[in-house]
Amino acid sequence: xxxxxxxxxxxxxxxxxxxxxxxxxxxxxxxxxxxxxxxxxxxxxxxxxxxxxxxxxxxxxxxxxxxxxxxxxxxxxxxxxxxxxxxxxxxxxxxxxxxxxxxxxxxxxxxxxxxxxxxxxxxxxxxx
Amino acid sequence: xxxxxxxxxxxxxxxxxxxxxxxxxxxxxxxxxxxxxxxxxxxxxxxxxxxxxxxxxxxxxxxxxxxxxxxxxxxxxxxxxxxxxxxxxxxxxxxxxxxxxxxxxxxxxxxxxxxxxxxxxxxxxxxxxxxxxxxxxxxxxxxxxxxxxxxxxxxxxxxxxxxxxxxxxxxxxxxxxxxxxxxxxxxxxxxxxxxxxxxxxxxxxxxxxxxxxxxxxxxxxxxxxxxxxxxxxxxxxxxxxxxxxxxxxxxxxxxxxxxxxxxxxxxxxxxxxxxxxxxxxxxxxxxxxxxxxxxxxxxxxxxxxxxxxxxxxxxxxxxxxxxxxxxxxxxxxxxxxxxxxxxxxxxxxxxxxxxxxxxxxxxxxxxxxxxxxxxxxxxxxxxxxxxxxxxxxxxxxxxxxxxxxxxxxxxxxxxxxxxxxxxxxxxxxxxxxxxxxxxxxxxxxxxxxxxxxxxxxxxxxxxxxxxxxxxxxxxxxxxxxxxxxxxxxxxxxxxxxxxxxxxxxxxxxxxxxxxxxxxxxxxxxxxxxxxxxxxxxxxxxxxxxxxxxxxxxxxxxxxxxxxxxxxxxxxxxxxxxxxxxxxxxxxxxxxxxxxxxxxxxxxxxxxxxxxxxxxxxxxxxxxxxxxxxxxxxxxxxxxxxxxxx
Numbered sequence: 001x002x003x004x005x006x007x008x009x010x011x012x013x014x015x016x017x018x019x020x021x022x023x024x025x026x027x028x029x030x031x032x033x034x035x036x037x038x039x040x041x042x043x044x045x046x047x048x049x050x051x052x053x054x055x056x057x058x059x060x061x062x063x064x065x066x067x068x069x070x071x072x073x074x075x076x077x078x079x080x081x082x083x084x085x086x087x088x089x090x091x092x093x094x095x096x097x098x099x100x101x102x103x104x105x106x107x108x109x110x111x112x113x114x115x116x117x118x119x120x121x122x123x124x125x126x127x128x
Numbered sequence: 129x130x131x132x133x134x135x136x137x138x139x140x141x142x143x144x145x146x147x148x149x150x151x152x153x154x155x156x157x158x159x160x161x162x163x164x165x166x167x168x169x170x171x172x173x174x175x176x177x178x179x180x181x182x183x184x185x186x187x188x189x190x191x192x193x194x195x196x197x198x199x200x201x202x203x204x205x206x207x208x209x210x211x212x213x214x215x216x217x218x219x220x221x222x223x224x225x226x227x228x229x230x231x232x233x234x235x236x237x238x239x240x241x242x243x244x245x246x247x248x249x250x251x252x253x254x255x256x257x258x259x260x261x262x263x264x265x266x267x268x269x270x271x272x273x274x275x276x277x278x279x280x281x282x283x284x285x286x287x288x289x290x291x292x293x294x295x296x297x298x299x300x301x302x303x304x305x306x307x308x309x310x311x312x313x314x315x316x317x318x319x320x321x322x323x324x325x326x327x328x329x330x331x332x333x334x335x336x337x338x339x340x341x342x343x344x345x346x347x348x349x350x351x352x353x354x355x356x357x358x359x360x361x362x363x364x365x366x367x368x369x370x371x372x373x374x375x376x377x378x379x380x381x382x383x384x385x386x387x388x389x390x391x392x393x394x395x396x397x398x399x400x401x402x403x404x405x406x407x408x409x410x411x412x413x414x415x416x417x418x419x420x421x422x423x424x425x426x427x428x429x430x431x432x433x434x435x436x437x438x439x440x441x442x443x444x445x446x447x448x449x450x451x452x453x454x455x456x457x458x459x460x461x462x463x464x465x466x467x468x469x470x471x472x473x474x475x476x477x478x479x480x481x482x483x484x485x486x487x488x489x490x491x492x493x494x495x496x497x498x499x500x501x502x503x504x505x506x507x508x509x510x511x512x513x514x515x516x517x518x519x520x521x522x523x524x525x526x527x528x529x530x531x532x533x534x535x536x537x538x539x540x541x542x543x544x545x546x547x548x549x550x551x552x553x554x555x556x557x558x559x560x561x562x563x564x565x566x567x568x569x570x571x572x573x574x575x576x577x578x579x580x581x582x583x584x585x586x587x588x589x590x591x592x593x594x595x596x597x598x599x600x601x602x603x604x605x606x607x608x609x610x611x612x613x614x615x616x617x618x619x620x621x622x623x624x625x626x627x628x629x630x631x632x633x634x635x636x637x638x639x640x641x642x643x644x645x646x647x648x649x650x651x652x653x654x655x656x657x658x659x660x661x662x663x664x665x666x667x668x669x670x671x672x673x674x675x676x677x678x679x680x681x682x683x684x685x686x687x688x689x690x691x692x693x694x695x696x697x698x699x700x701x702x703x704x705x706x707x708x709x710x711x712x713x714x715x716x717x718x719x720x721x722x723x724x725x726x727x728x729x730x731x732x733x734x735x736x737x738x739x740x741x742x743x744x745x746x747x748x749x750x751x752x753x754x755x756x757x758x759x760x761x762x763x764x765x766x767x768x769x770x771x772x773x
Contacts, residue, residue: 034713034730037763038682089683 002063006112012105013055013076019098020048020083027092035090044086044095051079051102058109069113076106171748173740174226174274176338177585178698181466182400184587186741189702190748191773196704196717196727202749202772203247209236209258210755210766211267217764218736219755220583220695221271225742227288227304232753232768233272233338237294240768241307244744247770251307255318257294265334265353267295270398270583270737271753273338273346274304275370286310289370291346293335297322299348301373314373321348321366324375328391330360340399340408340463342439344370347408349395354416355457355640356622358423358633362387363394363431365410367442377442381412381430390415390424393431397583398463400479401439402493408439409466409479409493413459414451417631418577419566419606419638421455422514432460434481434489436496446496450483452518455510455566456606457577458484462585462696466493467593470665480588480664482597484580485562486531487524490667500526500667510565511558512608514635517565527667530581530599530660534561535574536652546645553643553651557605566606568636572643576604578759584696584709584738593664594720596705598675598693600657605641613637648680655690657710659697659723673723676710679761684712694757696738706750708735711760715739715752715771732756733765747772 024045027033035041054076057064064072080102087095171188178184191199210217217235224231229250230242236258241250258267273291280287288304299321301313309317322333333350340347346368352361363381368374381393393415400409415424415431432454435447451458464479469490479493490499503523510517543550558564558571565571579600586597609617609628614637618624622632627640643651650656659675662668676691677684695709697718704726705718713734717727733756740751749770756764 031732031765031767032730034679035682036732040682043681086683089685091684 002065004062005064005069006109006116007059007062008112009105009108010055010059012108013102014052014059016098016102016105017048017052017055019101020095021045021052023092023094023098024048035092040086040090044083044090047079047083047086051076051083054079055105073106073110076102080106171741171743172226173742174224175341176222176271176273176398177400177463177465178740180340180342180401180403182398182463182585183465183467183590184696184698184738185589186698186700188700188741188743188748190743191700191704191750192702193704193719193726195773198773199717199727199729199750199771200773201729202245202770204767204769205242205247205249207234207238207240207766207768209234209238210764212762212764216266216758217755218266218268218757219753219766220737220757221269221753221755222738223740223751223753223768224272224274225740225744225751226274227276228744229304230740230751231272231274231290231304233269233292234766235267235269235755237269237292239272239290239292239302239307241290242768244742244749245747247768253292253300253302253307255292255294255298255300257296257298265295268334268336268351270337273341275341275346277371278343286312286371289313291339293321293338295332295334295336297325297333297335297350299335299339299368299373312372319368319373321350324366324378325361325364327362327387328359330357330391333361337396337398339368340401341370342401342403342406342408345376345440346370347399347401347439349397349399349410351396352392352394354392354414355418355629355638356632357391358417358631359389360391360416362391363412365395365437365442367440376440379410379437379442379444381428381435382415383426383428386424386426386428392416393428396459397461400463400466402466405494406439407436407445407493409464410435410437411460411462411464411481413461414454414457417634417638418457419455420512420515420608420631420634420636421453422512422516423634425453425516427453432458434460434464434479434491436493448489448491448496450481450487450489450522451485452521453516455515455517456563456573458575458580461579461583462581464493465586465588465595467588467590467664469499469593471499480586480595482581482585484577484582485575486529486580486599488527488662489524490527490664507563508560508565511567512565512636515565517563521563527662527664528669530597530658531575531601535559535572535603536601538651539649539653542645542649542651545647545649549645550651566608566638568608568610570605570607572603573606574603575600576602576606577640578602578604578692582694584694587697587699587705588664589699589701589720591701594670594699595662595664596659596697596699596720598657598659598695598697598707598709600692601655602692603643603652605639605643607639607641608636609639611635611637654688657690657693659718661720661723671723677712677714679712692760694734694736694760698739698741700741706739706741708737708739708752708754710734713763729771731765731769732767733763734760736760
């Protein structure tokens with residue numbers, strides 16, 4: 001059964017994903033970054049693409065089943081953590097900053113969602 | 129702290145998923161003397177080791193530990209001479225700065241002459257021969273040599289020459305001002321050195337390493353393939369007239385009565401020269417085949433040794449063998465560094481011979497006698513039919529070796545993530561520490577052919593005798609394969625998968641394997657590479673630190689792990705060490721007193737060369753040839769990059 005979910009913060013995650021993909025492409029082809037042609041960047045870029053798709057779903061499809069919402073929230077969080085760790089070992093402050101941005105978006109979304117669900121519950125109770 | 133964090137984070141990840149008018153203590157080389165007399169103030173770097181004494185020291189003081197953080201890229205050029213695959217390039221050239229020009233030789237055997245302050249190309253000379261040697265050992269170069277006439281004839285060309293060798297055994301001599309061939313050198317500018325090698329010829333002489341220069345004599349060694357054949361080109365060093373290319377003398381490392389059972393023991397590394405005494409110091413390598421000596425049991429005292437010869441005649445003055453009956457391929461791989469040691473109120477004319485075993489043989493360079501005692505210690509016997517390992521080997525307790533005597537323990541982390549592969553593998557191997565002989569079941573060679581100290585050697589500040597050297601800690605697996613099995617497994621191929629080489633003509637083929645788990649992780653505990661500082665007046669180690677960073681798939685491992693290190697440091701009078709030599713494609717400036725990294729900069733690939741330091745028009749530059757080396761990473765490059773304030 002679908003329910004309306006918050007889209008707040010999702011666009012921040014979209015933005016963070018795009019930044020991550022862009023920096024991966026730049027680093028992959030630029031010798032001065034020390035990461036040219038490295039497999040780690042392909043891995044991070046792949047994770048960022050998945051994060052982009054998940055966050056777009058979060059932003060564009062507010063009415064979704066609860067299990068989809070749970071899946072998106074958990075998978076995006078794992079993606080943020082994994083990509084941040086990779087960014088740390090790639091010594092890429094841009095990737096790590098982008099993950100901080102994504103995490104901010106994720107927190108906004110989770111809090112907004114909880115708040116909206118709480119308001120909806122109150123409204124239902126009022127109708128009783 | 130950062131390292132600890134990174135180590136901790138890694139665990140979490142695993143759980144989840146030369147010198148200028150440099151004033152050497154021995155006096156200057158001919159060209160330096162001329163420049164000093166002419167009042168030229170720019171500091172030069174005119175030989176592979178910074179100077180012919182291989183000190184890798186600059187008197188430059190503009191870049192200091194205080195301001196090095198402001199070091200910026202001054203210029204960068206790409207030569208275009210880079211390739212992978214069969215003709216993969218390995219570029220370990222030291223750029224030279226002399227004659228107001230930076231000269232560098234490339235692995236496609238071209239000389240680039242560039243302006244020292246802009247990097248703008250003045251001229252390029254192409255020696256040819258980059259189509260690849262027939263043996264397919266890749267394209268390698270460690271640069272060029274420079275010579276200047278002591279009394280130049282006005283108006284005549286080729287009074288200053290630059291030399292580049294090729295893998296096809298040709299030595300080219302060109303005018304240092306114009307880049308044109310010197311017609312009077314050899315046959316129209318080319319000496320066919322390979323033609324001088326006639327016995328047991330299995331390959332063309334690879335003139336990778338530029339010759340040493342003493343007055344009007346070039347001293348030239350060569351590289352070969354000593355792991356492929358039993359009997360092959362015997363190691364010979366050539367003394368060549370710098371003006372004409374005429375052969376002045378030869379020095380044969382293999383005794384004549386052994387030439388039909390072995391070969392090589394050649395000098396493939398750089399050579400140093402004492403300009404005061406005219407002695408050239410030759411670091412010789414192991415005889416062929418590298419890993420089985422059953423056919424060459426007779427002593428060959430000049431093999432894997434340091435040999436002092438008269439630079440103008442090739443006559444041997446003294447020699448000291450560093451490894452007896454070498455069956456580990458622990459070639460003497462760098463030029464001895466010359467210095468004057470102040471000990472017990474006396475000045476000892478000395479040299480430091482760094483080795484793959486992590487030893488520093490500190491010898492009186494006039495006599496070969498050790499400055500500090502060298503022991504002969506017993507080591508394990510071989511269990512291979514036909515082989516007789518030397519009963520004893522030299523052991524150098526002081527200065528403290530760069531590596532410990534026993535093989536490092538298995539890394540628990542590498543072992544766990546490979547489900548016990550590392551420990552199971554090690555349990556099957558013969559492992560008795562230093563000089564464990566190669567065996568049929570497989571032996572851990574410690575240290576192995578990757579060293580210890582690699583071909584750059586160390587650097588010394590001759591005013592304080594502070595000596596700095598980088599060193600590997602890399603065990604490798606040596607396995608002899610009985611001929612019948614080898615032929616069955618690999619056919620008659622000279623080389624094969626899994627690190628196989630035929631040692632053709634001997635009773636055993638050979639497999640060289642890296643001790644890595646299924647994920648490519650080292651099976652032994654870090655550090656993998658270290659940097660050391662010694663006071664060579666006392667022999668005391670001042671500090672040692674992990675050096676460099678491992679980089680795999682782009683991920684940087686903790687600094688405490690260090691990195692396999694190929695290349696060499698240089699020292700400046702201002703108290704800085706400049707060094708590339710790390711897997712992570714970074715060049716670094718390090719505080720000479722403390723060993724702390726003060727500055728680092730990403731370049732296109734690992735700089736497996738030693739940098740040059742020079743001052744031009746009042747500005748100090750540090751320039752690196754950045755070429756990479758397949759031993760470290762697949763990342764190769766063709767960058768020549770200079771840094772200044």
